[in-house]
Amino acid sequence: xxxxxxxxxxxxxxxxxxxxxxxxxxxxxxxxxxxxxxxxxxxxxxxxxxxxxxxxxxxxxxxxxxxxxxxxxxxxxxxxxxxxxxxxxxxxxxxxxxxxxxxxxxxxxxxxxxxxxxxx
Numbered sequence: 001x002x003x004x005x006x007x008x009x010x011x012x013x014x015x016x017x018x019x020x021x022x023x024x025x026x027x028x029x030x031x032x033x034x035x036x037x038x039x040x041x042x043x044x045x046x047x048x049x050x051x052x053x054x055x056x057x058x059x060x061x062x063x064x065x066x067x068x069x070x071x072x073x074x075x076x077x078x079x080x081x082x083x084x085x086x087x088x089x090x091x092x093x094x095x096x097x098x099x100x101x102x103x104x105x106x107x108x109x110x111x112x113x114x115x116x117x118x119x120x
Contacts, residue, residue, distance in 0.1 A: 002044065002086055003093040006109040007102040009080035014051055029101040030081075037085060037096060045084040052078035077106040084113070 016026040030048070037043035057070035080102060087093040090112060097103075097110045 001089065001093070002084060002113040002115070003090070004109075004111050004113055005083040005085065005093070005097045005100060006079060006111070007081045007083070007100050008077035008106040008109065009102050010077055010105045013080065013102065013105055014078065017048075017051075026101075033099060033101055034083065036099070037083065042085045042087060042096065043083060044086055046082060048081040049079060077102075080106070 013026070016022040019026075034043060034046050037046075052070070055070040057068045059066050059068075083100075085093060085096060087096065090110070093110055093112075097108045100108045102108055
């Protein structure tokens, strides 16, 4: 089964990315995590996302499109990146998600990707 791991990070986590003294250690955890998934043969895709301040939010209300600088979440944590993995079941996917560095200060959303018979 294909599963998406959505890694949510705190504002402090995002700040570490750009901090010259902390970036190597912080990003090293992410490289180790993605490297372990690649080595295990489960990672299909993955990427970090830019700072939340670079987001654009598009919404449509009553047929009117609204484009705003974003993001506008209800939580302090922001989507920081994603991984698409191949796992035998949700239990194994959750095991991989529990090793995600954002588990320390943010949270991880784990969702199965349905197979609707469409090519990727």
